[in-house]
Amino acid sequence: MAADTIFGKIVAGEIPVEKLAETERVIAFPDIAPQAPVHILVIPKTTEYADVTELAAGDPALLAEMVEVAKRLADEHADGDFRLIFNNGAGAGQTVFHVHAHLLAGGLKEGSL
Ligand code: AMP
Numbered sequence: 864m865a866a867d868t869i870f871g872k873i874v875a876g877e878i879p880v881e882k883l884a885e886t887e888r889v890i891a892f893p894d895i896a897p898q899a900p901v902h903i904l905v906i907p908k909t910t911e912y913a914d915v916t917e918l919a920a921g922d923p924a925l926l927a928e929m930v931e932v933a934k935r936l937a938d939e940h941a942d943g944d945f946r947l948i949f950n951n952g953a954g955a956g957q958t959v960f961h962v963h964a965h966l967l968a969g970g971l972k973e974g975s976l
Pocket of ligand 1: 869878880893894895896897904949950956957958959960
């Protein structure tokens with residue numbers, strides 16, 4: 864279970880963001896500290912899942928929906944190719960414990976991680 868996080872506040876509308884995509888269960892908005900020409904966060908609206916392992920176990924269809932939204936955004940904002948990164952756990956750099964995908968696209972270096 865995700866604790867009260869900044870992304871929960873964004874979902875609740877308490878912190879305004881530029882919504883780049885929205886479905887019944889998912890929203891996407893620009894990362895505040897972009898690491899690539901296109902850097903968008905794709906998150907489920909539910910606060911139930913802290914990380915991608917919890918989400919994959921609990922609601923794989925919702926994880927698939929996040930990937931679909933990411934693909935649509937990569938088509939809209941770049942050439943359709945993209946990297947999707949889930950930091951899983953503090954030791955891997957996760958700082959917000961409301962599961963989120965980093966969608967990176969546009970001018971990525973071939974072969975780099
Ligand atoms: P992670 O380190 O994987 O947990 O990613 C958290 C991400 O959330 C970081 O890339 C931050 O730049 C981003 N972030 C934090 N607060 C906000 C915010 N208010 N709006 C957009 N992105 C944010």
